[in-house]
Amino acid sequence: MKRILTLTLAAALLLSALAGCSGGGSQESQAVKTPEEYTAAYQAAIEGARDDEMNEAVPVITSTDDQMADLVLPMVGITSDNAAAFAVAVSPMNIRAYGIVAVLPAEGKSEEVQEGLQGFIDQQKQSFEQYLADQYDIANAARLETLDDGTILLVMCEDQDTVFDAIQDALSA
Numbered sequence: 467m468k469r470i471l472t473l474t475l476a477a478a479l480l481l482s483a484l485a486g487c488s489g490g491g492s493q494e495s496q497a498v499k500t501p502e503e504y505t506a507a508y509q510a511a512i513e514g515a516r517d518d519e520m521n522e523a524v525p526v527i528t529s530t531d532d533q534m535a536d537l538v539l540p541m542v543g544i545t546s547d548n549a550a551a552f553a554v555a556v557s558p559m560n561i562r563a564y565g566i567v568a569v570l571p572a573e574g575k576s577e578e579v580q581e582g583l584q585g586f587i588d589q590q591k592q593s594f595e596q597y598l599a600d601q602y603d604i605a606n607a608a609r610l611e612t613l614d615d616g617t618i619l620l621v622m623c624e625d626q627d628t629v630f631d632a633i634q635d636a637l638s639a
Contacts, residue, residue: 501551501570504617508553508568511636515566515629516555524564527554534558541589542567542620543582548575556586563590563605567620568633576618583610583620590622613637 499507509526527535530546538556539545542565550570557564565586571579590605608622609630617637621630 504551504570505553507637508551508617511633512553512555512566512568514636515632520555524555524557527556528552542586543579544569548572548578548582560593563594563601563608563622565590565608565620565622566629566633567618568637569618570616571618576612576616579618580610580612583618587620587622 505528509528512526513521525534527538529535530539537558538554541556541558542554544552544554544567548571550572552567552569555564555566567583567586569579569583587605587608587610590608591602594602594605604624604626605622607626608620609626610618610620611630612618613634615637619630619633619637621633623629
């Protein structure tokens with residue numbers, strides 16, 4: 467009886483150890499995304515967190531070759547030198563405080579990216595401070611955070627907490 471119990475416990479321990487090992491492999495493979503995979507994930511997460519109207523009105527820019535990139539990327543401080551991957555959806559016209567940006571900073575450029583995005587927030591707040599109080603409130607409530615994988619995420623829009631959480635959840639899935 468003791469032998470059967472011992473063998474059963476040994477088998478259970480072996481299965482537990484094997485199950486624990488297999489879980490680590492999937493996290494490892496997630497950590498080795500290419501910049502293109504980050505870009506695609508960022509775009510899908512941003513578009514998934516918005517409705518069709520916003521996706522059409524404020525398209526997501528994912529390349530410096532995009533026709534709007536020369537206008538929009540300098541607004542948020544994104545350059546080909548400081549970003550390994552990005553997706554940017556910003557209202558280029560100064561009629562609403564709106565910007566959703568996900569960036570994987572290039573090696574050693576996190577602080578530069580953070581400063582660029584904070585500068586965009588500050589500029590939006592200044593633009594709307596005396597102009598449109600509701601838009602100032604949106605800019606003032608903007609969320610700028612670094613996620614666990616190193617992605618820097620800025621969400622400045624109505625209901626920013628819900629949008630931020632939806633993007634964060636999509637990126638961590």
